[in-house]
Amino acid sequence: MAEDITTIKANTEVSMTKAISHLEAELVKIRAGKANPTMLDGIMVEYYGNPTPVNQVANVSTLDARTISVQPWEKNMLQAIERSIIAANIGINPQNDGNTIRLFLPPLTEERRKELVKKCNSEGEHAKVSIRNIRRDSIEQIKKLQKDGLSEDAAKDAEKDVQDMTDRFIALVEKHLDAKEKEIMVV
Numbered sequence: 001m002a003e004d005i006t007t008i009k010a011n012t013e014v015s016m017t018k019a020i021s022h023l024e025a026e027l028v029k030i031r032a033g034k035a036n037p038t039m040l041d042g043i044m045v046e047y048y049g050n051p052t053p054v055n056q057v058a059n060v061s062t063l064d065a066r067t068i069s070v071q072p073w074e075k076n077m078l079q080a081i082e083r084s085i086i087a088a089n090i091g092i093n094p095q096n097d098g099n100t101i102r103l104f105l106p107p108l109t110e111e112r113r114k115e116l117v118k119k120c121n122s123e124g125e126h127a128k129v130s131i132r133n134i135r136r137d138s139i140e141q142i143k144k145l146q147k148d149g150l151s152e153d154a155a156k157d158a159e160k161d162v163q164d165m166t167d168r169f170i171a172l173v174e175k176h177l178d179a180k181e182k183e184i185m186v187v
Helices: 002-029 075-088 110-147 152-185
Strands: 044-047 050-053 058-064 067-072 094-096 101-104
Touching (some): 002 110, 002 152, 044 075
Antiparallel strands (some): 067 101
């Protein structure tokens, strides 16, 4: 029974860590006024009939704090990459000079900054819900073990450990959200 509880706790921690990793990945996609090559990560380009991520058909880099450069490895991919960026609707118009595509990020308005903060908070709420669902599933597993003969004290201790873990991960979500909000609101 003790190894079952240890397994449940370990699985809970792994799942909650994955929820935090997902939150971090989503927060990186939300632009904070600074150019970041990862902003193009979700964009797929039609490459010889297959949808392929932009960073696998071109060199994506930042020239300065407000400019992203996309240099395709094959010149004939310029139009396809440009169309994909426009279709992705990320709020940036690509500038094609025949060799590279440049994306100039406009400075954020106060209103846009507040929208981005709301979007971050929404992602944070998704992460918290995910963490709470993981907690619920773990506690259900512990209660099931209790029905199968686990002592009540051991079950209560395990539930307390899962709750402590949940509190720790929720605090981590808040920490990520606060950092992202500061990054967005800095002019």
